Amino acid sequence: MCGIIGYVGHRPAVPVVMEGLGRLEYRGYDSAGIAWIWQGALNIARASGKLSALESKLATMPAIMATCAMGHTRWATHGEPCERNAHPHQSNDAKIAIIHNGIIENYQSIKNSLQQKGYIFKSDTDTEVLVNLIAEKRKTEPDMLHAFAAALNEARGAYALCVMSLDEPDVIYAARASAPLILGIGTGENFIASDIPAFLPYTRNVIFIEDGEIARVKASDFEIYALDGLQTVEHAEQTVQWDIQAAQKDGYRHFMLKEIFEQPRVISDGLTGRADACSGTVSMPELDNMPVPEKLHIVACGTSYHSGLWARHLLEGIAEIPVQVDIASEFRYREKLLASPGENAIFISQSGETADTLAALRLAKKHGLPVMGLCNVVGSSIAREADMTVFTQAGPEISVASTKAMASQMLALALMAIYWGRRKNTITSAQCKELVSSLFSLPRLLDDNLPQMREKARELVQKYATFHNFFYIGRGFCYPLALEGALKLKELSYIHAEGYAAGEMKHGPIALIDPSFPTFAIALENELFPKVKSNIVEAEARAGKVIVLTNPGMEVKADDIWVIPGVKSPLAGLVVLPALQLFSYEMADYLGKDVDQPRNLAKSVTVE
Numbered sequence: 001m002c003g004i005i006g007y008v009g010h011r012p013a014v015p016v017v018m019e020g021l022g023r024l025e026y027r028g029y030d031s032a033g034i035a036w037i038w039q040g041a042l043n044i045a046r047a048s049g050k051l052s053a054l055e056s057k058l059a060t061m062p063a064i065m066a067t068c069a070m071g072h073t074r075w076a077t078h079g080e081p082c083e084r085n086a087h088p089h090q091s092n093d094a095k096i097a098i099i100h101n102g103i104i105e106n107y108q109s110i111k112n113s114l115q116q117k118g119y120i121f122k123s124d125t126d127t128e129v130l131v132n133l134i135a136e137k138r139k140t141e142p143d144m145l146h147a148f149a150a151a152l153n154e155a156r157g158a159y160a161l162c163v164m165s166l167d168e169p170d171v172i173y174a175a176r177a178s179a180p181l182i183l184g185i186g187t188g189e190n191f192i193a194s195d196i197p198a199f200l201p202y203t204r205n206v207i208f209i210e211d212g213e214i215a216r217v218k219a220s221d222f223e224i225y226a227l228d229g230l231q232t233v234e235h236a237e238q239t240v241q242w243d244i245q246a247a248q249k250d251g252y253r254h255f256m257l258k259e260i261f262e263q264p265r266v267i268s269d270g271l272t273g274r275a276d277a278c279s280g281t282v283s284m285p286e287l288d289n290m291p292v293p294e295k296l297h298i299v300a301c302g303t304s305y306h307s308g309l310w311a312r313h314l315l316e317g318i319a320e321i322p323v324q325v326d327i328a329s330e331f332r333y334r335e336k337l338l339a340s341p342g343e344n345a346i347f348i349s350q351s352g353e354t355a356d357t358l359a360a361l362r363l364a365k366k367h368g369l370p371v372m373g374l375c376n377v378v379g380s381s382i383a384r385e386a387d388m389t390v391f392t393q394a395g396p397e398i399s400v401a402s403t404k405a406m407a408s409q410m411l412a413l414a415l416m417a418i419y420w421g422r423r424k425n426t427i428t429s430a431q432c433k434e435l436v437s438s439l440f441s442l443p444r445l446l447d448d449n450l451p452q453m454r455e456k457a458r459e460l461v462q463k464y465a466t467f468h469n470f471f472y473i474g475r476g477f478c479y480p481l482a483l484e485g486a487l488k489l490k491e492l493s494y495i496h497a498e499g500y501a502a503g504e505m506k507h508g509p510i511a512l513i514d515p516s517f518p519t520f521a522i523a524l525e526n527e528l529f530p531k532v533k534s535n536i537v538e539a540e541a542r543a544g545k546v547i548v549l550t551n552p553g554m555e556v557k558a559d560d561i562w563v564i565p566g567v568k569s570p571l572a573g574l575v576v577l578p579a580l581q582l583f584s585y586e587m588a589d590y591l592g593k594d595v596d597q598p599r600n601l602a603k604s605v606t607v608e
């Protein structure tokens with residue numbers, strides 16, 4: 001939630017920061033702002049709404065030559081989304097500016113004590129409190145570093161922060177506690193940002209700032225200090241493999257569409273080095289040193305949670321490992337975590353920064369459970385705090401709605417199931433070979449079929465765009481996909497949609513079905529097909545319209561039949577998924593919604 005970027009170097013800083021904000025806008029887009037110091041004055045420009053509003057504002061100003069600037073794109077936590085609450089905020093004496101991603105939990109008590117000292121607050125934000133606390137500390141501390149640290153030692157909560165001060169006009173201070181912050185190291189220029197794509201055109205050399213650290217960033221060098229004691233800390237520089245091409249639209253109308261069409265590539269990349277098409281084997285060297293889990297807890301949020309629900313069918317079916325799947329925001333408050341030796345927990349998170357998933361991981365660790373991360377972002381908090389992490393290699397996912405990340409998570413979990421299945425001997429090498437061969441068939445099959453799937457989605461959308469409610473139903477491994485289909489439809493097109501286990505419909509929800517309430521049924525070629533078919537008939541008997549997503553040759557009657565290629569179950573989920581994604585994508589686009597940045601949402605939910 002919220003994107004921050006600071007730049008100090010030899011280029012005009014404002015365009016660099018604005019460009020970086022464009023690549024961070026997925027993290028929040030209800031307002032944006034930028035600060036720079038020029039000719040001894042601290043300047044701030046802010047605008048409510050998307051980044052384009054700030055761009056228009058800056059376009060009316062004379063060219064800004066500052067070489068040090070910082071910018072923010074906001075997802076509101078404290079205070080309504082409006083210009084007054086947009087970042088940067090400045091201290092009452094107009095000497096210090098701040099940008100912030102996170103929440104200062106004890107801001108009210110700090111605010112009260114600052115108000116007693118005469119401070120005036122123009123916004124409703126916790127952030128404006130913090131910048132004035134720094135200003136207050138600066139009155140007694142010898143320099144900005146000590147003032148910043150003194151203020152942070154009083155603040156509780158989560159933050160990634162950048163601060164600029166007239167005291168040191170060519171320096172950006174930054175600090176982190178439970179929110180991502182990455183230092184990008186260039187030649188004669190440095191960056192500090194919430195995410196790597198913000199500075200990817202300029203450098204791939206990074207340092208991941210840790211919780212409890214402060215960075216002092218200048219054009220030519222930087223220092224990192226431990227907040228506690230201010231002794232300097234050394235970190236090894238890392239080089240990330242992402243390139244800027246991967247973070248651009250490549251001629252697609254939206255990032256979401258590009259990312260849906262990237263799924264064949266994501267699957268083949270995910271197979272590379274982990275599965276061998278000739279021998280039909282799976283190797284996961286990351287897992288070689290750990291015993292096969294006797295039981296697994298899978299914990300995640302949203303779409304990542306749906307990957308976990310889907311994977312349970314493989315982990316139980318192939319590797320015979322009992323699996324419990326939990327929503328992280330519930331798991332983190334479990335009073336008792338009844339875990340026994342031999343159990344492991346997997347925390348799935350594309351961003352690796354989701355606050356609830358991170359808190360759940362910390363709880364599991366506290367209870368002695370070995371914890372594994374399944375993450376896309378290398379260097380993210382979950383990846384670093386887990387005992388070990390499997391990376392999904394999906395590349396940067398920019399669209400707020402997660403698509404290719406889910407496919408990459410499903411693939412990694414499928415490979416784990418096969419890998420553990422072989423280690424436990426719950427599947428034979430012939431069965432393993434068959435599964436591996438199905439996985440290898442997927443990229444080509446998807447490449448060949450995605451364009452037709454998009455056409456079919458478009459055709460259906462024209463027919464169904466006037467409906468305000470949808471059921472998505474499925475059984476077995478298709479039930480989590482029904483949940484995902486419903487989630488995608490509601491988050492992108494704002495149409496109410498419910499995902500249900502098809503067999504649950506008759507226990508209440510079926511009462512809602514009438515001609516205005518269609519059902520999207522996932523009825524693939526497998527042993528549950530006759531059961532789902534009965535559920536379809538039941539919906540139709542209540543005059544409900546039905547779209548059926550099915551495989552060639554399946555006999556089923558419905559208002560609309562959408563045939564997708566059949567693949568061995570449950571791997572068929574990787575073909576169902578893009579169909580559901582494309583239906584929601586086309587629906588949102590047809591209805592004129594903001595596909596890549598749906599209202600009220602942000603990628604990387606770093607607040608609770």
Ligand code: F6R
Nearest residue numbers: 302303304349350351354401402
């Ligand atoms: C939906 C979506 C979200 C995320 C969820 C978890 O399209 O993107 O539901 O899946 O916020 O995010 P990660 O995987 O980053 O922990």
